[in-house]
Amino acid sequence: xxxxxRVGGLFRHxxxxxxxxxxxxxxxxxxxxxxxxxxxxxVLLKQPLPKPNITPVAIxxxxxxxxxxxxxxxxxxxxxxxxxxxxxAIMLENSPDARPxxxxxxxxxxxxxxAEGGITRFLALYQQNKPQLIGPVRSVRMYYVxxxxxxxxxxxxxxxxxxxxxxxxxxxYRDLDQxxxxxxxxxxxxxxxxxxxxxxxxxxxxxNAAKGYTSSSFTGLIRTDSKPTGTPDATNxxxxxxxPLYNSQYTxxxxxxxxxxxxxxAPHLDREDGQITPSVVVVLKVDMSLIMEDGWxxxxxxxxxxxxxxFQNGTAQTATWSKADRxxxxxxxxxDGKDLxxxxxxxxxxxxxxxxxxxxxx
Numbered sequence: 001x002x003x004x005x006r007v008g009g010l011f012r013h014x015x016x017x018x019x020x021x022x023x024x025x026x027x028x029x030x031x032x033x034x035x036x037x038x039x040x041x042x043v044l045l046k047q048p049l050p051k052p053n054i055t056p057v058a059i060x061x062x063x064x065x066x067x068x069x070x071x072x073x074x075x076x077x078x079x080x081x082x083x084x085x086x087x088x089a090i091m092l093e094n095s096p097d098a099r100p101x102x103x104x105x106x107x108x109x110x111x112x113x114x115a116e117g118g119i120t121r122f123l124a125l126y127q128q129n130k131p132q133l134i135g136p137v138r139s140v141r142m143y144y145v146x147x148x149x150x151x152x153x154x155x156x157x158x159x160x161x162x163x164x165x166x167x168x169x170x171x172x173y174r175d176l177d178q179x180x181x182x183x184x185x186x187x188x189x190x191x192x193x194x195x196x197x198x199x200x201x202x203x204x205x206x207x208n209a210a211k212g213y214t215s216s217s218f219t220g221l222i223r224t225d226s227k228p229t230g231t232p233d234a235t236n237x238x239x240x241x242x243x244p245l246y247n248s249q250y251t252x253x254x255x256x257x258x259x260x261x262x263x264x265x266a267p268h269l270d271r272e273d274g275q276i277t278p279s280v281v282v283v284l285k286v287d288m289s290l291i292m293e294d295g296w297x298x299x300x301x302x303x304x305x306x307x308x309x310x311f312q313n314g315t316a317q318t319a320t321w322s323k324a325d326r327x328x329x330x331x332x333x334x335x336d337g338k339d340l341x342x343x344x345x346x347x348x349x350x351x352x353x354x355x356x357x358x359x360x361x362x
Contacts, residue, residue: 071216072127072151073108074223074344085127086208087216088176089153090199091160092122093138096245096264097195103134105270105346110278111147113351114288114298118242123147127216130205133272135198137178137185140164143351146302149173150329152216154208158185158197162294174213181207219329224341228257232314234361239283241352248350250281252314259311261348279345281311282332284321288353300351308332309359312343316361 070077070085077083092101094112104110107124115121115138123144124134140160145167148155154174159165168175178185184203188196208214235252237259248268250259258277261268267275285308287301305322310332319340322331330349332340352359 069223069344070108070128071218071220072125073346074220074342075108075128077128082128084215084217086213087125087127087151087153087218088201088204088208089123089125089144089148089151089155090134090204091138091140091144091155091157092124092134093136093195094120094122094246095195097191098136098138100269100271101135102198102271103131105273105276106131108346110346110348111144111351112241112349113141113143113286113300114242114246114353115141116298118246120241120246125151125153126201130201131272132200132202133198134200135188136191136195137197137199138194140168141298142167143300143302145173146323146326147330149326151218151220154204154211154213156199156204158194161297163297174208174211176204176207221332221347222339222341223344226313226341226343228254228313228315230315234311234316235314237281237311237316237359237361239350239352240356240358241350242356250278250311252311253277254314257313257343258345259348276348277346278348279312279343280347282347282349283309283311283359284349284351285354285357286351288355302326303328306354309361310340310342311361 068077068080068083069075071083072087092104094101104122104124106126106129107122108127108129109125111123112120121138121141121144125148137156137158140155140157142161142163145155145164152174154176155168156176158178160168167173168177176184178197184207185197185199187193188198232252232254237250239248239250241247245264247264249262249265251262252259256277258279259281261276261278269275285306287306289299290296291299303323303325305320308319308321310317310319317334317340319332319334322333323329334340
C-alpha cells in the first residue's frame with residue numbers, strides 16, 4: 001500500500017505544480033508537441049518516396065500533309081488514288097476543216113505527227129482533266145498506237161489503218177473504237193463529215209467504267225518544279241513538220257512560263273478555251289517513209305533512238321529520245337545519259353521527219 005500512497009502523492013504534487021504554473025506548463029507542452037512534429041516530419045522525409053507508375057509517351061512531330069502528283073503531267077492531285085486514274089488517249093484531227101478543235105487545250109500530253117499527205121494529227125492524252133466537248137475525233141495509225149501503249153491508255157478513235165486496227169483489236173489494248181461504241185460519240189451539225197465526230201468525258205468515263213478500265217499503271221516523264229534562271233535563249237521557236245498549214249511556232253511567255261502555240265501563222269486555238277499554251281515543247285527527229293498497207297500509208301519509226309530538242313523555262317536543250325519497244329515508255333536523256341526532268345503541265349511532243357523537218361529558235 002505504501003507504494004501506491006507514494007505514487008498518488010507524486011501525482012498530487014505534480015497536479016499542484018501544474019495548477020500553480022499554468023503558463024510554464026503550456027509552454028512546455030507546446031515545445032514537446034513541436035519537437036514531436038519535427039521528429040515525425042524528419043523521419044517521414046527520410047523515407048524514400050514510391051516511384052510513380054508512369055508510362056512514357058513518345059511525342060511524334062507533326063508532319064506536313066503528303067502531296068500527290070498526277071503521273072501524266074505532274075500537276076497536283078487530291079490523293080493517292082487520283083495518281084492512278086485511267087488514262088484515255090483520243091485521236092484528234094488537224095486538217096483546216098477540223099479547226100478550231102475542242103478539248104485540246106486540256107490535254108495533258110499531246111503527240112503530233114503527220115497522218116497523211118502532210119496533214120498532221122494529234123494523239124491527246126488525258127488523266128485528271130475531263131473536257132466535256134472533245135473533237136473532231138478521227139482514225140488511228142500504227143505509230144500513234146506505239147506512243148499510246150506505254151500509258152495503259154484507252155484509245156478513242158474512229159477506225160484506222162489496217163495495221164493499227166489489227167493491233168488495237170488483238171485483245172491487248174483498251175479499244176474505244178467508235179465503230180463498236182457509237183452511243184458514246186455523236187456527229188455535230190455545225191460541221192460536215194468526216195470532220196464532225198465528237199465525244200465527252202461524261203461518255204468516255206462511262207464507257208471506260210463499263211469495260212472495267214478503272215486505273216492505269218505506267219511510268220511517266222520525270223517532273224519538277226524548276227523555274228527560269230538567267231536570260232532566256234529560246235523565246236521564239238519554229239517547227240517545220242510538213243508545210244505552211246501545219247508548221248508551228250511557239251512564243252515564250254515569261255509571265256506564265258509557258259509557250260503560246262501558233263499554227264499556220266496564227267494562234268492555235270481551242271474553240272472553248274482559247275490559245276494552246278504548253279509548259280514544255282519537245283521536238284523528236286524521226287525516220288519517216290511510205291509503206292503499202294491498205295493503200296500507201298505513212299510509217300514512222302518509234303522504237304530505237306534519235307535526236308530531240310527540249311524547250312522549257314525559255315531555254316533550249318539538245319537531248320536523245322529512245323524507246324526500247326512498243327510497250328516501253330518514251331525516254332528523253334541529256335548528254336550525260338541521265339533522264340531529263342520536265343516542268344509540270346501540258347507537254348507537247350512533235351515528231352518531225354529527219355530528212356525534211358526542222359526546228360530553229362532564237
